[in-house]
Amino acid sequence: MTNSALWYTARATGVVSLVLLTIVVALGIASRSGRQFGGLPRFAVAAVHRNASLLAVTMLVIHVTTLLLDVKAKVHLSDVLVPFIGAYRPFWQGLGTFALELLVALIVTSLARNRLPERLWRSIHWLAYACWPVAFAHGLGTGTDSGSGWMRAIAGACAGAVAAAIAWRLAPHFTEHSDVRRPLTRRPPAALGRTR
Amino acid sequence: MSPTATLGTAGEPAFEQELAGGVLTAAGDPRRLLAAAAPDLATHQRHYGPLPWMGGPGRLIQLLEDAGLTGRGGAGFPSARKLSAVAAGKRAVVVANGAEGEPLSSKDRMLLTRVPHLVLDGLQLVAEATSAAEAYAYVPDDLCGPISMALAERRGIDRITVQLVAAPDAFISGEETAVVSRVSGGAAIPRDKARMVVTAGVRGRPTLVHNVETLAQLALAARGGAAWFRSVGTPAEPGSFLATFSGAVVRPGVYELGYGVPLGQLLGAAGGPSAPLHAVLIGGYHGSWVPYPAAAQVPVSRAGLQPYGASPGAGVIAALPAAMCGLEQTSKILDYLADQSAGQCGPCLNGLPRLAEEFARLVGVPGRQSARGALQEVRRLAGLVEGRGACHHPDGTVRLARSALQTFASDVEAHRGGSCIARGTRGRS
Amino acid sequence: MSMVSARSGAATGVKLHIDWTVCDGRGLCIELLPELLDRDEWGYPVLRTPRGAAVPRELLGAADEAVAACPKRALKLLKR
Numbered sequence: 001m002t003n004s005a006l007w008y009t010a011r012a013t014g015v016v017s018l019v020l021l022t023i024v025v026a027l028g029i030a031s032r033s034g035r036q037f038g039g040l041p042r043f044a045v046a047a048v049h050r051n052a053s054l055l056a057v058t059m060l061v062i063h064v065t066t067l068l069l070d071v072k073a074k075v076h077l078s079d080v081l082v083p084f085i086g087a088y089r090p091f092w093q094g095l096g097t098f099a100l101e102l103l104v105a106l107i108v109t110s111l112a113r114n115r116l117p118e119r120l121w122r123s124i125h126w127l128a129y130a131c132w133p134v135a136f137a138h139g140l141g142t143g144t145d146s147g148s149g150w151m152r153a154i155a156g157a158c159a160g161a162v163a164a165a166i167a168w169r170l171a172p173h174f175t176e177h178s179d180v181r182r183p184l185t186r187r188p189p190a191a192l193g194r195t196r
Numbered sequence: 197m198s199p200t201a202t203l204g205t206a207g208e209p210a211f212e213q214e215l216a217g218g219v220l221t222a223a224g225d226p227r228r229l230l231a232a233a234a235p236d237l238a239t240h241q242r243h244y245g246p247l248p249w250m251g252g253p254g255r256l257i258q259l260l261e262d263a264g265l266t267g268r269g270g271a272g273f274p275s276a277r278k279l280s281a282v283a284a285g286k287r288a289v290v291v292a293n294g295a296e297g298e299p300l301s302s303k304d305r306m307l308l309t310r311v312p313h314l315v316l317d318g319l320q321l322v323a324e325a326t327s328a329a330e331a332y333a334y335v336p337d338d339l340c341g342p343i344s345m346a347l348a349e350r351r352g353i354d355r356i357t358v359q360l361v362a363a364p365d366a367f368i369s370g371e372e373t374a375v376v377s378r379v380s381g382g383a384a385i386p387r388d389k390a391r392m393v394v395t396a397g398v399r400g401r402p403t404l405v406h407n408v409e410t411l412a413q414l415a416l417a418a419r420g421g422a423a424w425f426r427s428v429g430t431p432a433e434p435g436s437f438l439a440t441f442s443g444a445v446v447r448p449g450v451y452e453l454g455y456g457v458p459l460g461q462l463l464g465a466a467g468g469p470s471a472p473l474h475a476v477l478i479g480g481y482h483g484s485w486v487p488y489p490a491a492a493q494v495p496v497s498r499a500g501l502q503p504y505g506a507s508p509g510a511g512v513i514a515a516l517p518a519a520m521c522g523l524e525q526t527s528k529i530l531d532y533l534a535d536q537s538a539g540q541c542g543p544c545l546n547g548l549p550r551l552a553e554e555f556a557r558l559v560g561v562p563g564r565q566s567a568r569g570a571l572q573e574v575r576r577l578a579g580l581v582e583g584r585g586a587c588h589h590p591d592g593t594v595r596l597a598r599s600a601l602q603t604f605a606s607d608v609e610a611h612r613g614g615s616c617i618a619r620g621t622r623g624r625s
Numbered sequence: 626m627s628m629v630s631a632r633s634g635a636a637t638g639v640k641l642h643i644d645w646t647v648c649d650g651r652g653l654c655i656e657l658l659p660e661l662l663d664r665d666e667w668g669y670p671v672l673r674t675p676r677g678a679a680v681p682r683e684l685l686g687a688a689d690e691a692v693a694a695c696p697k698r699a700l701k702l703l704k705r
Contacts, residue, residue: 031696034651034668043653043694118647118698177650177668182546185539188366188374188384388644390701541645542669580665586645 006070011144013063015154018139020056021103022158024049025132029165034176050110057107060100092141099135102127132162220244220420223427226436226454229412232311235342237349240313247317247353248418249324253283256325256414262422264434265414269293269370269407270479270510272498275414278404279325281394285402288326291379292319294335294408295363295370298480299532300512303438304408306450308339311412312346316358318411321418322404323356330398331358332379336365367481367536371587372405374538385538386587407510409438430456433497437508441466443515444473455508456500460492463515471517474618475603479509481529482592484599485522488515505599521618523607526600527552527559533593544590547581555597558611565614574601635682638705641691642678643670648699654691660684 027049030037037045067075074087083101084094109116109124140155173179221228232243250256260276267273282288292315296304307315316333323331335343340360347358361379363369369384376397378384397403406414413435417425426434433455439462442448446467453465459476463469473488478496484506486494494500498507516522534548554573560566578597581590601608610617641661650668661684663671672678680688680702692700 034649041656042651043656043690046653046694046696113698176652180546181542181650181667182539182549184545186383186385187539188364188369189536189538386646388646390642390644390703542648542650542667543645543665546667547665580671584643584645584669584671 003070003072006066007073010063010066010070010073013059013066014139015151017056017059017063018135018158019154020052020059021132021135022161024053024056025128026161026165027052028128029169032169033174053103053107053110057103060103064100089142092138095134096138096142099131099138102131102134106131136162220416220424223424226428226452228416228428228436229307229314229409229438229452230310230450232314235310235312235346237313237346240311244314244317244416245419247320247415250321250418251324253279253325253327256321256418257283259417259422260414263417263425264422264432265410265417265425266433266435267407268409268413268437268510270482272507275406275410278394278406279322281392282402282404283326285326285395287329287401289330289332289379289398289401289403290319290323290326290328291332291334291375291398291403291405292316292358292408292411293370293372293375293405294333294339295375295384296336297363297365297367297370298482298510298512299367300442300477300480300514301440301510303440303450303511305336305339307408307412307438308335308343312343313350314412314415315408316346316350316354317415317418318406318408318413319358320354320356321414322406322411326402326404328356328404329401331356332361332398333358334361334363334375334379337362367533368538368587368589370407371589373587375405376403385540386589388586428454430454430495430497430499432499437511439465439508439511439513441513441515443477444469444471444517444520445515446470453496455497456495458493459486459496460489462496462513466513469515469517471519473515474518474520475516475522477514477516478506478512480512480514481533482588482595483507483509483512484595485516485526485603486599487603505595505602519618521559521607521616522600522604523555523559523611524616524618526596526604527556530555530593530597533589533596537589538587541585541590543581543584547577547584548590548593551577551581551593551597558608560611560614562616562619563614566611571601571608571612637680637682637685639680639685639688640678640703640705641672641680641688642701642703644699644701647697649697651696653694653696654700657691657694658684658687661688 027037027045031046031049034042036042040048064080067073068077068080079086079093080097083097084090086093105124106128109121113121136155136159168174221231232239257276257280260279265275267275294304294308294315296302319331319333333343340362344360363378364384366384368374368386371386372393373387373389374384376393377387380398393403393405395402397405429435436452436454438450438452440450445463448466451465453462475485476488477483478486478501484504486501486504486506491504494504496508501507516525530552534552537544537548539545551574554570554577557567558570558574574597578594582594583591607617648669650670652664652668655662655664655670661673661678661680663673665671688702692702
C-alpha cells in the first residue's frame with residue numbers, strides 16, 4: 001500500500017470508528033432503557049450494540065495499523081501503548097491512545113463477563129461515558145479533516161446524537177415500567193412493632 | 197404410641213426421672229424444654245446434666261434419624277438429613293437462628309431467655325458433628341447481652357467459639373438465606389436459592405442453620421435418647437413443640453405441647469377461649485385461618501391440618517373472637533406483610549402492596565359495599581405473585597389471603613353487600 | 626424426577642431459574658422464550674406453566690440465548 005493510501009485509510013477508519021462508537025453509545029443507552037428502539041426488539045438492540053462495538057474495534061485496529069505502517073505519520077508502537085509521548089500533536093494523539101485503552105477495557109470485560117463479578121463489569125462499563133468524549137476530542141484535535149465541511153457535519157451529528165441520548169437517559173421515566181414500579185429498597189425493613 | 201393427653205404449663209417442673217446423668221422429665225410428659233428454674237449454667241447443669249458430647253457425626257445423625265426430629269422454625273425439615281448434608285462438606289459453618297421475625301411468636305425469645313444453655317449445647321453438638329470451622333448465634337439485638345453472658349459462663353466447656361450476630365427486628369430476618377447473608381456480613385435479606393445453603397451458605401461454605409428450638413430439642417434428645425424423645429407426639433411427628441398462644445385465650449403465652457393434640461384441647465393449655473371464637477390462625481402471618489369451633493377436633497400436626505391447607509409451622513396459635521372481623525384482621529396483616537418486603541424482588545415489592553390494597557378495598561368501609569371487582573383482583577394478584585421471589589414471603593402472604601377468603605367466605609359475601617357479620621354481633625358501631 | 630412441559634415437548638430435566646434478587650424485568654428473555662414466558666404488569670417475567678420452568682428439548686437453544694442475553698445475568702439453566 002502506498003503511503004498516501006495508508007494515510008487515507010487511517011483517516012477514513014478514524015471517522016467510521018467515531019460514527020460506530022456513537023451508535024454504540026446510543027444503543028447502549030437504549031439497551032439500558034429496556035425498551036424497543038428503532039423498530040428493533042430489545043434483544044436486538046443489545047445485540048446491535050455489541051456487534052457495533054466489535055466492528056468499531058475492527059476499524060480501530062485498521063486505523064492504528066495503517067498509522068504504524070505510514071512512515072510519514074510518525075506513530076510508533078510506544079505511542080499506541082503510552083499516551084501523550086507522540087511526535088505529532090502529542091496531546092490530541094494521546095487522547096486517542098487513552099480512548100483506545102478505555103475501549104479495550106470495556107470490550108475485554110464484556111467478553112469475559114460470565115467470569116467476572118457483576119459489580120466489577122458494571123463499574124468498568126461506566127467508563128464508556130468517558131471513552132466517547134475522549135475519542136471525539138481526539139478526532140477533532142488530530143484529524144486532518146477537522147476543518148472541512150463534511151467532517152464538521154459528521155462530528156456535529158455524532159455529538160448531537162450522544163447529547164440527545166444522554167438527555168433521554170436523564171429524563172424522567174427513562175426505564176420502561178418505571179411509572180408503575182416501586183423503587184427497590186434492598187434493605188431489611190424497619191420494624192413496625194408487633195400488631196394484634 | 198398415642199398422642200399425649202397431658203398439657204403442661206411453662207415453668208412448672210414435672211414429675212422427674214433420673215436419666216443419663218441428668219434429670220429429664222418423664223417419658224410421655226411434654227414439659228421438657230422450659231423445666232429449668234433459672235437460666236444460669238449451674239442450674240442448667242443441675243437440671244439437665246453435662247453436655248453429652250457424641251464424638252464424630254455418625255452418632256448424632258443416627259440419633260436424629262431414630263428420634264425423627266424435624267425443624268422447629270416453621271419448615272419442619274428432617275434434621276438428620278440437613279445435618280448429613282452439611283457434615284459431608286468441608287469447613288462447615290453452624291448457626292443458631294433465634295431471629296424470630298414473626299410478631300405472633302415469642303417461643304424463641306423465651307428459650308433464649310430461660311434456657312440459653314440448652315440452645316448453646318445444641319449448637320456445640322452440631323458443630324462437633326459437622327467438624328464446623330465457625331459457629332454463630334444470630335439473635336435479636338436486646339438478647340445479645342444475656343447470650344454473651346451465657347457464652348462467657350461456658351468458657352472451658354465450649355469446643356468452638358460462638359460468635360454473636362445481631363438480627364434486625366424485621367419479619368424476614370429469620371429467613372434462612374437472610375440469616376446466611378447477615379452472618380456473612382451483608383444485609384439480612386434473602387438471597388437467590390440456586391445453590392442450597394447446606395452446600396454453599398456463609399461465605400460459600402456448607403452451612404447448617406437451625407432454629408434455636410430445634411437445637412434445644414436436639415440437646416435434650418442427645419441426653420434422653422430417641423425412645424424418650426418419641427414418647428411425646430405422634431409416630432410420624434414425634435417430640436414436643438413450643439406453641440405461642442395469643443388473641444382471645446384466657447392465658448396467652450408460650451406452652452410446650454406434643455404434636456397431634458386436637459385443636460380444642462390445645463387451646464385448653466392457654467386456658468381455653470376467652471370469648472366465642474370464629475377462627476384460629478395457625479402458623480403465624482404466613483399461616484392459615486382454620487374455622488372454629490368447626491375444627492376443634494382436628495389434631496394439630498402436619499398430617500392433621502393438611503386438609504385445611506394449614507400446618508403448625510413455628511407453633512403460632514392466634515384465636516380470633518367472633519366479635520372481631522377476620523377479613524379486617526387479615527387486611528391489617530397483609531398491609532404489614534407488604535411493608536415487610538425486603539424490596540429486592542419485583543413481583544413481591546410491587547405485588548404485595550397491590551394485593552393488600554385490593555384486599556382492603558374488598559373489606560371496604562363500614563356501611564358501604566366493598567369495591568366492585570376487588571375480589572377478582574385479589575384472586576388474580578394472589579396467583580400472580582405466588583412463587584415469584586427469592587424467598588417464600590409472597591407465597592406465605594398468598595396462603596394467608598386465600599385461607600381468609602375460604603374460611604371467611606360468608607364474611608366476604610356480607611362485605612360485598614355492605615355489612616359485616618362481626619360488627620353485626622357487636623351491634624352497629 | 627424430570628418434568629414434561631404442558632406443551633408435551635421432549636423432557637430434558639433442565640429448569641429455567643430466575644434470580645429474582647437481580648431481575649430488573651428488562652424483558653429480553655420474554656422476547657426470546659415467548660413459549661415459556663409472559664410478562665406481568667410491572668414488566669417482570671411470568672412462567673406460563675404454573676408449576677414448572679421445565680425447558681423442553683426444542684427450546685434449549687432459545688433458552689441458552691435468553692440466558693446469554695439477560696442484561697442483569699439473572700437467568701440460569703439448572704440441570705437436575
